[in-house]
Each structure stands twice: as C-alpha cells, then as structure tokens.
Amino acid sequence: MGQVMFVVWRESVEALLVVGILYAWLKNGDENARRGLPYLWAGVGAGVLAAIALGAALVGFTEVLSGDAQDYFQTAIVLIACVLIVQMVLWMKKHGRTLKRDMEQSLQKSTQDANWWGITLLVTLAIAREGSETVIFLYGVGFGQSGHVAVTQVLAALIGLALAFLTFYVLQLGGKIFSWRLFFRVTEIMLLFLGAGLFETGVDKLIDKEFLPTIIDQVWNTSGMLDDSSTFGSLVATLTGYRAHPALMNLIAYAVYWAVVYLLMRRAQRPVAQRQAGRAA
Numbered sequence: 001m002g003q004v005m006f007v008v009w010r011e012s013v014e015a016l017l018v019v020g021i022l023y024a025w026l027k028n029g030d031e032n033a034r035r036g037l038p039y040l041w042a043g044v045g046a047g048v049l050a051a052i053a054l055g056a057a058l059v060g061f062t063e064v065l066s067g068d069a070q071d072y073f074q075t076a077i078v079l080i081a082c083v084l085i086v087q088m089v090l091w092m093k094k095h096g097r098t099l100k101r102d103m104e105q106s107l108q109k110s111t112q113d114a115n116w117w118g119i120t121l122l123v124t125l126a127i128a129r130e131g132s133e134t135v136i137f138l139y140g141v142g143f144g145q146s147g148h149v150a151v152t153q154v155l156a157a158l159i160g161l162a163l164a165f166l167t168f169y170v171l172q173l174g175g176k177i178f179s180w181r182l183f184f185r186v187t188e189i190m191l192l193f194l195g196a197g198l199f200e201t202g203v204d205k206l207i208d209k210e211f212l213p214t215i216i217d218q219v220w221n222t223s224g225m226l227d228d229s230s231t232f233g234s235l236v237a238t239l240t241g242y243r244a245h246p247a248l249m250n251l252i253a254y255a256v257y258w259a260v261v262y263l264l265m266r267r268a269q270r271p272v273a274q275r276q277a278g279r280a281a
Contacts, residue, residue, distance in 0.1 A: 002235045003141040004153055006194070008160030009167070010187050011134040016168040017180075018103070018126045019044060022119075025104050026111075033111050036119045043120040047127025055135040059149065068209075074139075075205040078198050081140030084133055085195035086261060089188045093268045140198050141238055196241035196257050203253040214247035221245040 019040075026036045058077070065073055095102070103122075110118040143153050171180055206212045221244060228237040228244040236242050241257075243250050 002156070003194070003238045004138060004143055004156040005160040005163070006190070006239070007134060007137045007141065008157045009163045010191065011130055011137070012161050012164030013167050013171075013183070013187075015127055015130040016164060018130070019123070020168065020172070021100050021103050022107060022123060025107050026119075033107075036107070036111055036116055039116045039119040040123055043123025044127055046120065046124040047131055050124070050128040051131025051135055054132050055138075058135065058139050071205065071209065075202055075209075077136060078140045078205070079202040081136045082195045082198040082202065084136060085191050085198070086264065088133060089191055089195075090264055090268045092184060092188065093265065137194075140201075141194075190239070192261055193240045194238070195261075196254060197238045199257045200241040200243065200250060200254060201238070203250060207247065207249060212249055214249050215252070216248035218245045219248055219251060 022040055023037070026033050026040060061073065062070060103126075106122055107119060110116070110122070138157075143149065143157075167183070171183060203212065207214055223244040226236065226242070226244060227233045228242060233242075233244065241254055246254075
C-alpha cells in the first residue's frame with residue numbers, strides 16, 4: 001500500500017507541475033492565449049484516458065496469461081519499470097532547469113500560429129508520458145498483477161493523489177525550506193531506491209526461474225532485525241531493495257545497479273556543468 005501511495009504521489013506532483021506551468025502561462029497571457037485553456041483541459045483529459053487505457057490493458061493481459069507466461073510478463077514489466085525510473089531521473093537532471101522555459105516557448109509558438117490543437121497534443125503527450133510511467137511503476141510494485149485491483153490499492157492511490165494536490169499547493173506557496181528543487185532532489189533519491197527494489201524483484205524472479213544462479217544461496221540472515229516478509233519489512237524491501245537473507249547474486253545485482261546509476265548520473269551532470277560554466281564565462 002505504501003509503495004502505491006508513493007508512486008502516485010510523486011508522479012502526480014510532476015504531472016500537476018506540468019499542467020500548472022501551462023495553465024499559468026495561458027491564464028496570465030493575453031486574450032488570444034486564454035483561448036487555449038479549453039484545449040489545455042482537453043489534452044489533460046486525453047492524457048489521463050491514455051494512461052487508464054494502458055492500465056486496463058496491463059491488467060487485462062494478466063488475466064489472459066497463465067503459469068510461466070504470466071511470470072515472464074510480470075518480470076519484464078518489473079525490469080522495464082526499473083529502467084524507466086532511472087531514465088526519468090536522468091531526464092529530470094538534464095531538463096528540469098529548462099522545463100518551464102521549453103514548455104512556455106512551445107505554447108507561445110502554438111498561440112502565435114493559432115495552432116490550438118497543437119496545445120492539446122503537447123499536453124496530451126506530457127500527461128500521457130507521466131501517466132504511462134505511473135501505470136508501469138504501479139504494476140511493477142504489484143498493482144493489478146493478480147488480474148484485479150484490490151480495494152486497499154485503490155485507496156492507496158486516492159490517498160497518494162490527495163497528497164499530491166496538497167504537496168503541489170504547499171510548493172506553490174514557495175519558501176526556502178520546502179522548495180521545488182529540494183522536492184525533486186529528495187524524491188529523485190527515493191525513486192532511485194525504488195528502482196533498486198524493482199531491480200532486485202526482477203532478479204529474484206529470474207533466480208526462481210533458474211535464469212540466474214544464486215552462486216551462494218544465503219550470504220547472511222537479518223530476519224531477526226527486519227524480516228522482509230513482514231508488513232514493514234516488505235515495504236522497505238520494495239522501496240530500497242533490502243533482502244533479509246540475500247543470495248550472492250542479489251548482492252552482485254544490487255552493486256551493479258548502483259554502479260550503473262552512478263556512472264549515468266555523472267554523465268548526465270556534465271552537460272549541465274558545461275552550460276553553467278559557459279554562462280559564467
């Protein structure tokens with residue numbers, strides 16, 4: 001339940017940020033710009049419907065599959081979700097500083113050309129991107145994997161959505177203590193740990209299917225301190241990749257994941273540092 005709440009909260013805040021930027025630009029613009037507001041909301045609706053359709057397709061596909069085919073499909077989705085999380089964090093590292101400016105430039109061009117459906121397309125793609133990532137992340141942490149959605153999962157998603165609106169409101173108020181920059185920095189770290197948890201889940205499934213060897217079945221056992229099969233331990237395992245009694249392959253995979261993330265983050269920060277150095281010169 002906690003995993004579902006976190007994913008919906010984080011991704012919904014990002015989607016609200018996108019809509020907020022576009023809405024503020026159109027609302028505070030001239031009369032011509034305000035004509036684009038209905039097309040903005042049409043794009044939001046289309047993006048949400050696209051995400052819902054993807055979610056329904058994933059759940060429906062699970063019902064069709066059975067046995068090993070279902071296990072392979074779920075393993076693939078878990079690993080895809082892990083890759084998407086890392087990719088999203090890297091994308092925000094590269095484009096987060098210019099996101100507002102880039103979107104406003106696209107809107108300005110559309111309004112100048114009276115290309116109102118271009119606004120709808122821009123918003124649809126932005127919301128559908130966030131929504132599709134949310135759907136895949138949720139499926140990766142178990143949402144709908146059984147072929148139906150539990151009431152507790154729906155409740156967790158609604159709580160996460162409510163928290164997202166509250167967070168967006170607080171962030172809009174500004175302030176140095178709880179700023180957008182701090183929010184994204186903290187949640188990027190949390191997302192990378194969630195990616196590690198999904199990667200470990202995928203490795204576990206591949207070990208169960210004997211695609212990967214354990215090498216050593218159990219390196220240690222910390223179940224007495226924190227059992228990963230308990231309610232709290234399961235949440236920690238999903239959000240961090242923690243294992244109470246990991247196989248050596250789990251440890252190797254965990255180390256490889258963070259090594260790759262470190263190298264990718266270093267690579268993503270270079271262009272940002274170069275641009276800052278260029279502006280300073």
